[in-house]
Amino acid sequence: MLEAIAWIGSAFIIAAVGLSIAGAVGVLRFPDVYTRIHAASITDTGAASLMTLGMLLMAGLSPAAIKLCIVWLFIMLTSPAAAHALAGAAFGSGHRPILGDPRRPSEDET
Amino acid sequence: MTRLLAAPEAELVFAALLLTLLAGLVLALLAARSVLTCILLMSVFSLTMALWLMVMDAPDVAFTEASVGAGVSTMILLGAALSSTDVIPSVRPGRFWFPAVACLAAFIGMALALSDLPVFGDPGSPPSSYVGRLYLEHTPHDIGAPNVVTAVLASYRGFDTLGETSVILAAGVGVLLLLGGSLNSRDPVSEDVSLRISAGSPVLSVAARLLIPIICLYAFYVLAHGEFGAGGGFQAGVILAAALILHALVFGVRETMRALPVGVVRSCAALGVLGYASIGFIAILHGGRFLDYDALLSPVFEAGLPSSHLAGGHHHWGQRLGILGIETGVMLAVASTMTAIFYAFAGRVSRSDEAGAA
Secondary structure (H helix, E strand, O other): OHHHHHHHHHHHHHHHHHHHHHHHHHHHHOOOHHHHHHHHHHHHHHHHHHHHHHHHHHHOOOHHHHHHHHHHHHHHHHHHHHHHHHHHHHHHOOOOOOOOOOOOOOOOOO | OOOOOOOHHHHHHHHHHHHHHHHHHHHHHHHOOEHHHHHHHHHHHHHHHHHHHHHOOOHHHHHHHHHHHHHHHHHHHHHHHHOOOOEOOOOOHHHOHHHHHHHHHHHHHHHHHHOOOOOOOOOOOHHHHOHHHHHHHHHHHHOOOOOHHHHHHHHHOHHHHHHHHHHHHHHHHHHHHHOOOOOOOOOOOOOOOOOOOOOOOHHHHHHHHHHHHHHHHHHHHHHHHOOOOOOOHHHHHHHHHHHHHHHHHHHOHHHHHHHOOHHHHHHHHHHHHHHHHHHHHHHHHOOOOOOOHHHOOOHHHHHHOOOEHHHOOOEOHHHHHHHHHHHHHHHHHHHHHHHHHHHHHHHHHHHHHHHHHO
16 A cells, blocks of 8 residues: 555656656747746746645655645745746846747837 | 664665765755755755765764754855855866866865764774763763763763854854954845745745744753753754744844844854753762853752752753753854844845945
């Protein structure tokens, strides 16, 4: 039983790794600041949550589980706020999102 | 302390990956032509270094590296970069040779010295065989602290740590003198736009209001927990300074200076070192030696405390009081020095804004 739960935890962690790789590819490949922030914040929240869930299942009922929950709460509080601050700073310093089809650059794009 | 990784093979692969990443980061730093890129790369370097130290089973050092290197010093460097140009000028070819030869000579010297170092984890190496073993054997009897690192840092070598704390204060004073330390809390500080992120955003102010008390609480937990696990005054001080810097970033430096005036911060930096040293003098006044915590409490009083080691228990109350006292002094000195340096950079930015606006 415990073995099976640990395996499910590993599956969650592998899913988190996949999401992290997707986020990293997104940061490198997406066209403008805002879509890149979107990709990075998926890694920050989604992948981190899946990873915490996986580690929770592997830790079982222990003091480590409580610490993991606190870490998860901290991440869920800070990462979206940091992404928000980043997007706000980008908008404040004059970056405008690319609108429309990015493969056909219009006159909006600088 | 449990091992981070289970299998030695996995640990070897992980260590190789981390070291490759560190080397790659150094090369990227050399190639970077922008100050901001360099600062961010150095932050990543510190974080990777902290992971590497964790793999090496040195959680105390890893904690310090993560909080100082990746956290506060990045913020201070960013503050410094704001009052400078972003592009690093390229070096002229004629000036290239002497530094290159000097670096190469130093590298060859270190590579030659490497063969004399003991293998990692060698039980027969000089540090593990005499002094280190002595500390490990005597700490439960002498100090009673579960974390031997803290016992060595705060009690056996308390005098060295007093020196380190004084060095931090001296470094802070040096930075303040260089930056023009005349800025006091009565000077008008303009609403700095550069160091403040997304002015007036409700999301950030709610997040900061929630986080700042928790971060402060965590700093005190790290301070009190240093005797039992990784942590202590240095890390706690840096975490406390991080909370203040977060406040300054979200609400503006002026608000932070109103809550915690520059004069108070500077006095606290000196008070921390003074408190540390006075614990040493209290021990002398009680008939012990400098920083001899066993002399802090009178034996009759200490034997009356619950499960004291003088009455056959396991609590060394004098040592615990002394360690907590000097760690508090270290925390106060570190947090105040970091905050004072941050204030100095932030005040510099806002003063140049004021000059630009006038």
